[in-house]
Amino acid sequence: MRINVTRSSLPDFEEFCREIQGLWDSRWLTNMGDKHQALEEALEAYLGIPHVTLFTNGHLALETALAALHLPKGGEVITTPYTFVSTTHAISRNGLVPVFADIKPEDYTLDPEKVKALITEKTVAILPVHVYGRLCDVEAFEALGKAYKLPIFYDAAHAFGVTKEGVSSACFGDMAMYSFHATKVFHTIEGGALAYREDSLVQLLNDLKNFGIRGPEEVAYIGGNAKMSEFQAAMGLCNLRQLEEEIQKRGRVVEQYNARLAGREGIILAGTQPGVSPNHAYYPVVFDGYKYSRDEVFDRLAFQDIVPRKYFYPLTNDSECYRSLPTGGKDKTPLAAHVADRVLTLPLYADLAPEDVDRICDIILK
Template sequence: MINVTRSYLGNKAKFLGYVDSIYATGWLTNHGPLVTELEERLRDYLGVRNIILTNNGTLALQIAYRALNLTGSAITTPFSFVATTSSLQWEGIRPIFADIDKATWNLDPKAIEARIEADTQAIVATHVFGNACDVETIAQVAQQHRLKVIYDGAHAFSVRYKNHSVFNWGDISTLSFHATKLFHTIEGGAIVTDDDALAARIRLLCNFGIVDTDIIDGIGINAKLNEFAAAMGLCILDDMALILEQREEIASRYEHQLGDHFDLQLQQADSQRNHSYFPIALTDETQLLRCRAALMDKGINPRRYFYPSLDTLSYVQPQIPQPESRALSRRVLCLPIYPGLPRHVQNTVIETLLKDSSHRSQPQAERIWPQVTAGWLVEDRANLSAPMCKRIY
């Protein structure tokens, strides 16, 4: 089965070289040399002031809330992975959902103010599918209402806004380095902040509040990354240029072939994408289920990200329904995209989706395409079939 993603493992010999160094030192965890090296290299690669590695992205969110001493409620997006909401609820912070922008699929800054309550202390927004939020407008809203801002940047590794890392916005940004992400440490995550005092507090929270062997300064938890995970991260970081290049190539091909037939996410102005996902929005849930079944019949497993809309979850009720998120969650399907995805699999994805689109959205006569080849990729011409053809007039 071809899945939405396939974990990139990097150079095996290089990884085993790091493993040999771990065996030589016997240092497995507790801020070992590989974790330290990875933090330093990520700080430079991303262009951020402080980055603290954690053992997963969900704990990164929970520690972010603790570090900022959040209580009461937080305004958040209903269109994200469940951890964005469940981490708030787990920490005793009441999620209040504001709807998403219909085009960018991110939390809509215009929807935030109407949802602020007396006990609201923060905004928790997600850079959905690696598309940067409207960070400047969110910053204005937060400043006006004295709210903290936390960005769930699980999808946004290497994303830049106005030539700077998107993680430089907000009080804290969190990252996920799960094996499904374009950069990963098998399991892992990170917290980014430009506040040095806050970074020091986060480090304590990640290590039981331990200052040194004789001093414990407050409550903490174990969120430390281990050396084997850091070794994987170091290997993959070396290959990031290749990973991003191949993802961009696949995404560009999908967009060229599918962009006129399905709704695509609108990129935030002045931002760069990392192509961590390739989502399309179909006409309705009926078409989504039909296309998903057709792809699965051919050994391809697309995913419904993100379904259901988080404002429908039973453990966060009561909530005011968020119509844009609910409607979009029933329409979005993520297509396979990862380095090494075979060209013939890409062809099958495109052909299958366009066959459904052309057969059901247009009259029979409209499916007889003009014999025009200008604009086709040369390597595709031998594989052209009627459903794959795209109007260029």
């Protein structure tokens, strides 16, 4: 049977049916119903943050977050090219200009020093990404934000469930965006959320995700439609109950990979970050000076019907639509380019069988 890079976890079928049963009576299927309300409250409690606003996906959450601050059109947002293209598109689709800074080789997150060097009077925000759930240098970004009076938005799409010294990834920066896509550690089929402290943003974000409608006869803003439905929220309520188990099961797969692949020449594993409790969202491996190139390993696995992912490749600043920007083109961010050309994320999901992990490692090593 084919092994894909990921496989969605699902709650117990009966449990999900119980969760959605009331919808057949209420007939309230979307537009911020009871499930939506319950999930927002549950996530605020879980993440330890005053406000969580749900969205129909992570991308629209990020796009709306940038829109909510009314940043001046043409303003520059410094970000990483080592990300999913959604991050960069969210900037551009707000009429802002992405400026790409290079990454830190040790954890592939945006390098605060490289960001600092690119700050000008045109800079309006900084948008780092917690790549693979590995946290950015949050202290350095906080200091940068304060020193230059710039908002810090984290793309925390990968970092749900990650904590640093007990503090959740939601608590860093002005806002954090989570993706609850079906492939994520915690999902609502499609879905996303913004986590933040600022009280005045609650009403604004709720309006913006619902066409800018403030009341039955009042349209306050030019908004879009990014509402999470009751079915998505119900899936989230069920999945939140099994989140710890999900992370533990993934952790076992990670341990098995580590035991087989650690210490091999030319194979670089992600390792752990001090004080950080991981969510085991992805298992990235960089083949740098290994007997097979990344593409050869990919082909050998694909030949056996095992499908890893070249994630993140290509860099977003090397995509057709961004290459002509001043910081476009992979030569502008050589460290990110080096990793993107060599990385593979291996299959990782809660019920990936130990014998399949062994088979994947055998193919890589032999």
